[in-house]
Amino acid sequence: MTGVVRTVQGDLDPGQLGVVDAHDHLFFRSPLLAGQELDDVELARRELEAYAAVGGGTVVQWTPYGLGRRAGELPALAAATGVRIVAATGMHQSAHYARELLAARADDLAEVFVRELSEGIGDSGVRAGLIKVAGGFHSLDAHARWTMRAAAEAHRATGAPIAVHHELGTGALDVLDLLCGELEVPAHRVILGHLNRSPDFVAQREAARSGAYLAFDGPSRANHATDWRMPDAMAELAAAGFADRLLLGGDTTTAGARSVSGGPGMPHLLRRVRPRLEATLGKDAVDRLLVDNPAGAFAVEWH
Template identity: 30%
Template sequence: MTIEATIPTATGEVPVSALGRTLMHEHIFVTSPEVQQNWPDYPEQWDEDAQIAEAVQRLTALKAEGFDTLVDLTVIGLGRYVPRVVRVAEQSDVNIVVATGAYVLSELPVYFHYRGPGTPAGGPDRLAEFFVRDITEGITGTGVRAALLKCVTDEAGLTKDVDRVLRSVAHAHRETGAPITTHTHSGLRRGLDQQKVFKEEGVDLTRVVIGHSGDTDDYGYLAGLADEGSYLGMDRFGLNTVPFEKRVEIVAEMCRRGYAERMVLSHDTSCFSDMSDPVRRRELNPQWRWTHIPQDVVPALLSRGVSQQDIDTMLVDNPRRIFTVQGGY
């Protein structure tokens, strides 16, 4: 008898087969806890109940567009607080999958400077230990287990701490089998750096999503990542750092080249983020919302000859495949 694979969400385990249409790279809330705690009257004006209500409303709109699952990649460094996400999930019909890992552009928080391999005090890999605990036991006393690992390689490249995070993520992945998803600077081809480190740590690259790949039309770079086995996160639809038509064309061209089975689609947006001024953010990116893909992107892809089958592959089959392969190695 075959036992069906399941995946933890903010409201409990669900069968992987029930994920349905899935956004693989999103955020519910991106916050700065130290700023909020010390200057609660900061300009962004966080209101817990109001923001939770707005998140529920936006998830309701997403569900109405036929989407069933959202992957929240808010990890340490972006203000992750899972009890707040649970409050949203309990009022929504959308599965919310949460992550562990660290958003580190250059340097880790001071706490980690004096703990772990390569630090003055040495000792075990505290990062990997925390990541594994989030996956196997649960987060912040909620019992909600993380289903995947997140790490970052941006403009600064493989600094000492960025390299350390990638290797800790690789170790946690090897121990638990949780898939890896990343943030990259595609213009600087940082996905290659990530694949290099992961390969050195024995990671199966077919279990890795290289994020923000849709930020570039360097097709040789994209094909190279995919040919190594990794999925390409075409996950910033609505963000106008790359024009809408160009983002659509990049995905369409990769489909023409036969890479639909190696791509996932998303927006990388949030209900609330104090990473930048919220008003200006909306003005500059009016389509940066969770319903942009079903309402605008999918029709645009179809008009460029992308088949419905390829769209279903990117939105349904690939996420399901990413979470179906389980177990450490």
């Protein structure tokens, strides 16, 4: 088996990523966040520079199809700042989209994902490196099942990992039942996002036991009390033998949350969260979840 990480500048050996923000957004636009769009190229560049200044090496952007990814801007931003960027295909919850767009993609969703992974996003020439989908609050509705089936098909065609938004951190075991049970996606190719938002250690251990990666992302989000829970949750999982399943990300989704606009932003992961985790887990363990674990999680694998 061979694996590379597909960045917006081309495929890289996973060992070249450095420190990884495993879930964030440089650009994001949704009707649910009207007036808070991430769509300013100059501010995106400055945010990447601030992240690089505190040791950041790679950002994985989970913005999927139809939500203002601005894929064509990403290679120049990576070149200007020295930060590697991984782009996403996939589809978010239905509430983020107009009905017309969903109807237009009803028959060929897997084809869209495969094309963006193998040929490029639109006419940008930028190939996506992961597939992002989403569940609901303690549930998987028809839209989630549709997008996850398409994601599984695209994974089988391309070897790309599948990253999953979990509403308020819930529903991870249902996602695993569908993706890894019914649809037979290998668990180590699945990244379960936002599990820090539901401090259920039993469910987290069971999810980790499957072999999937657990992303603790969104520290200091104004609407989620996450930072104080994160060290205990990660320590619990590490003590249970799952330190190699953990990832860390920021999930900046609004303009005001950027560090260059007065929010915590991407640098917060390394300025504040990293030292706090090191005090609980130890430096070697934190280096592993910021460097080694993402190298495995985001590799595009094929036989």
